[in-house]
Amino acid sequence: xxxxxxxxxxxxxxxxxxxxxxxxxxxxxxxxxxxxxxxxxxxxxxxxxxxxxxxxxxxxxxxxxxxxxxxxxxxxxxxxxxxxxxxxxxxxxxxxxxxxxxxxxxxxxxxxxxxxxxxxxxxxxxxxxxxxxxxxxxxxxxxxxxxxxxxxxxxxxxxxxxxxxxxxxxxxxxxxxxxxxxxxxxxxxxxxxxxxxxxxxxxxxxxxxxxxxxxxx
Ligand code: DX5
Ligand code: ZN
Numbered sequence: 001x002x003x004x005x006x007x008x009x010x011x012x013x014x015x016x017x018x019x020x021x022x023x024x025x026x027x028x029x030x031x032x033x034x035x036x037x038x039x040x041x042x043x044x045x046x047x048x049x050x051x052x053x054x055x056x057x058x059x060x061x062x063x064x065x066x067x068x069x070x071x072x073x074x075x076x077x078x079x080x081x082x083x084x085x086x087x088x089x090x091x092x093x094x095x096x097x098x099x100x101x102x103x104x105x106x107x108x109x110x111x112x113x114x115x116x117x118x119x120x121x122x123x124x125x126x127x128x129x130x131x132x133x134x135x136x137x138x139x140x141x142x143x144x145x146x147x148x149x150x151x152x153x154x155x156x157x158x159x160x161x162x163x164x165x166x167x168x169x170x171x172x173x174x175x176x177x178x179x180x181x182x183x184x185x186x187x188x189x190x191x192x193x194x195x196x197x198x199x200x201x202x203x204x205x206x207x208x209x210x211x212x213x214x215x216x217x
Pocket of ligand 1: 007009010032034065138139140141142143144145174175176177194195196197198
């Protein structure tokens with residue numbers, strides 16, 4: 001069953017608690033939290049304070065996507081703020097295996113992310129250790145960008161590696177996911193669809209989530 005993880009990057013930050021209740025009621029299964037530091041990506045967004053503030057407003061797992069340099073330095077803070085899944089970029093982690101173990105040692109699920117131009121080859125050594133593989137379908141930094149089609153074969157590649165090796169991670173895609181592209185991702189093997197503008201730019205978030213789920217295969 002496909003899961004929808006709305007990205008709160010496109011939510012109204014002045015009423016974040018209500019926004020999160022709204023997506024929970026509408027059928028979301030994760031709350032996707034985009035953390036940007038102005039170094040790894042050009043934009044600055046939110047930190048552990050916001051994760052801590054939204055935690056009491058939802059029963060959904062908080063899926064924290066770190067787009068930051070030096071993630072090791074902040075993993076403990078995000079875990080104690082209430083993150084349930086913490087994902088780090090391969091491109092930001094020279095000691096990726098160590099970083100994944102650090103996340104797990106905090107008692108939270110560990111995810112690994114690759115940018116559109118990074119080959120799947122780069123994360124093969126940690127696929128047995130992770131709970132989530134996140135494939136960026138835009139270059140990270142901003143919501144509302146156009147889906148990059150050339151990532152689709154990578155979704156298929158990760159799904160076959162999982163099948164061949166009996167790995168247990170979920171496959172998540174992030175960026176430019178809307179009605180047409182959602183279908184493409186699900187067909188290629190994605191389990192979790194991150195959607196920012198496709199959910200929060202619509203008045204009725206439940207309807208927006210259901211429209212994405214209609215892509216289910
Ligand atoms: C991109 C972020 C995404 C983004 C998705 O840097 O990681 O989660 O907010 O937004 P949409 O769905 O609008 O492309
Ligand atoms: Zn994200």
